């Protein structure tokens with residue numbers, strides 16, 4: 527597959543293609559083409575592979591005298607900004623039920639939903655040439671080229687709105703020391719019901735300084751014009767990019783899992799997939815919440831106070847009225863959680879082990895089980 531990439535990139539000469547194969551890395555090949563503009567399209571729909579390819583290009587390609595556009599789309603995923611709190615931003619329970627992954631990107635900003643009806647554009651430049659207005663102009667002009675009557679405009683916060691009211695695109699950026707990228711989404715035919723469901727947080731009582739998303743009413747471009755499709759829109763943005771920057775780059779397919787041409791990329795994807803990055807990089811926060819506990823005959827209110835740093839529970843205090851459950855039991859359970867990850871799988875294991883230590887008392891066992899379930903469900 528990567529040969530296709532090489533041959534496209536080196537379309538000018540067969541000699542160049544042969545030497546590219548010998549050299550083997552994508553950045554070598556890009557350097558050899560000598561082109562100042564390149565358009566890549568991902569063959570993968572895996573969010574972690576695609577984010578890793580962005581990192582790889584940012585770290586390995588000389589962007590001082592070169593601009594690149596990367597086109598990509600993902601299977602359903604929720605993508606949070608670098609400084610965000612996933613417990614505050616999304617419905618992790620629904621995501622787990624539906625097998626939708628959470629990804630933390632390296633750029634800042636808010637949380638968005640991706641699926642194959644959402645396309646992404648990443649504009650790579652030198653830091654000096656970083657220009658979000660110009661990039662969004664490429665997207666809006668491409669849409670205007672396809673449907674001249676369509677009212678699509680970029681806002682001062684770099685969203686793109688349809689008819690002045692519905693968001694169709696969100697923006698984020700990473701500025702490195704010398705290189706930069708600006709990436710944006712474009713909602714073509716995404717599953718809007720799923721988008722709303724996964725972006726509805728369930729965890730109550732979070733106090734944090736993490737970046738908060740700015741929710742907006744969203745719409746798909748295809749709701750406005752069902753004759754459009756994602757591929758046509760991607761092609762049109764690619765062609766408008768060439769026009770805007772005076773390039774004549776073909777769209778080159780890239781396989782972001784190809785370790786031979788992208789050395790180190792698999793490790794980059796693994797880093798993005800790791801719990802330590804997605805959850806562990808959450809800015810320090812606390813949870814202060816009250817919840818109901820029930821059994822067949824009675825009901826009470828319990829409170830939970832936790833401090834969480836790097837996704838790890840630093841302090842934990844669960845209080846249940848003493849006439850409902852002996853104080854020692856909830857206190858002991860709280861102590862067991864300290865030092866563990868704020869993670870339902872790990873907490874379930876801790877809870878199961880703890881439940882086995884409770885002195886034989888069916889009523890307390892039952893109540894303690896309910897308490898453990900409620901705590902696990904918050905994670």
Ligand SMILES: Nc1ncnc2c1ncn2[C@@H]1O[C@H](COP(=O)(O)OC(=O)CCCC[C@@H]2CCSS2)[C@@H](O)[C@H]1O
Pocket residue numbers: 605631635636637638639640644646647693694695696697698709710711712713721725738739740741742743744
């Ligand atoms: N796919 C998509 N596109 C546009 N808007 C969306 C999308 N998903 C959700 N939203 C809406 O935006 C807000 C969040 O807006 P907010 O402004 O807080 O955040 C963003 O826009 C971030 C955009 C990141 C773009 C990157 C490009 C490649 S990887 S992700 C959310 O609550 C929804 O109302």
